[in-house]
Amino acid sequence: MIIKNISILSFQNQSIQKNMDLTIVEGRISKISTSGVVSSSVSDIANEKIIDGTGKYIIPGLINAHAHTAMTLLRGVAEDVSVDDWFNKYVWIYEQGLVPDDVYTGTLIGAAEMLLSGVTAVADHYFAMDRAFDAYVKSGMRANLSWAVFGTGPDSEKQFETAMDFTKKHIGKNSRISISLAPHSPYICPEDFLIRVAAESDKLKLPMHIHVSETEDQVVQSLKKTGMTPVQVLDRTGVLRKGTILAHAYWATDDDLKLIKKRGAGIAHCAKTYMKFGDVNDLLPRALKAGVKVAYGSDGLASNNTVNIFETARDAALLAKCSTRNSETGKISDILPLLNSGEVIGLKDYGEIKEGALADLVLIDPSTPNMMPGYNIFADILYSLNNRNIHSVIVDGELVVENGKLLTIDVEELKNEAVEISKRLVATVSDKPMQSY
Secondary structure, eight states: OEEEEEEEEETTTTEEEEEEEEEEETTEEEEEEETTOOOHHHHTSTTOOEEEOTTOEEEEOEEEEEEEGGGGGGTTSSOSOOHHHIIIIIIHHHGGGOOHHHHHHHHHHHHHHHHHTTEEEEEEEESOHHHHHHHHHHHTOEEEEEEEEOSOSTTHHHHHHHHHHHHHHHTTSBTTEEEEEEEOOTTTSOHHHHHHHHHHHHHHTOOBEEEEOOSHHHHHHHHHHHSSOHHHHHHHTTOOSTTOEEEEOTTOOHHHHHHHHHHTOEEEEOHHHHHHTTOOOOHHHHHHHHTOEEEEOOEETTTSSOOOHHHHHHHHHHHHHHHHTOTTSSOHHHHGGGGGOGGGGTOSSOSSOOTTSBOOEEEEOOOSGGGOSOSOHHHHHHHTOOGGGEEEEEETTEEEEETTEESSOOHHHHHHHHHHHHHHHHHTOOSSOSSOO
């Protein structure tokens, strides 16, 4: 594939390289050159795909570092409620009605939404991940999958065995899809269970993905119960380490952030979820100051309502400004690089357009009214861009969105399936949550 006459944007240094050609071979960027100079390695290949990038920008694909993608099927079921009621009266009630095929459909819906908004890779933390795996294979997305386990309750051992069976069977099964272990959280999982999962992580050489310090109350309760913050509990149990994705860590203390930095874990920052619960905190500015690795996460669709990471970045910028009461916080130059921070989910050669990097790319068309007149393309991308500006999306060197049209998934068919599933969920809703928050 050759992308001709494109303008390359760098979020790392806010630079623009105009009139460039990109040559893609075997899923990677093999050559970047001034427009008109074609790589001989591709010019000799018959029927190579040529994309005209005239008037467009190209950026690395976006990362969604924490998602419960199949929760597209619960979009809108729990609005204007407290955190406790969100879990106990809605989400953990409805989720009991989901079956594995629902996870497949819900994941396809989320993958379609992500690809159409420029997200090329996701860290998905949920249940029935064997069906999510099938959905991501079909979608063409890149994904890191982790089957959530609680470590408590009458069926906890069976659930753990099921998750581990999935894990062992799917390691290395698809080059685009990696696997992590997923203890739910220190507020649900007993410490001996966290130690057990950490041991499995060592044994299988797999990273972990866990919720931690989502709310201030979780930190308060942990200090009362253990004398430690939730992040310190993860450190004591061996979960806090390089490669671990910390979903939220929103109420991490400054000392927690130093510990996270020391251990090499990364934070998935889910700004819209916090704002929907009226929870204002300055985590992002503090984390960046502490040198912690951060990427954006959508969280689940029952709290975020979208999996659009451009939107999440926008919310993160505004939350940073509001939480510090300082308009100079949440600068564009700080916010944009986190859009494709692949290191947080274990992706190497990601986040910059350079020779040898993975060919996960997004072409942006700025010709719509919302992007005019175009004084500052970086500001326009953060604060003005919408899905109409996503022209094409490439994952692993393959075109999955072209001229705004998704090539891998039939969205109309999914719509009908989603409606039928929602009717069944409403009709069979339980009166008791599967866990207690």
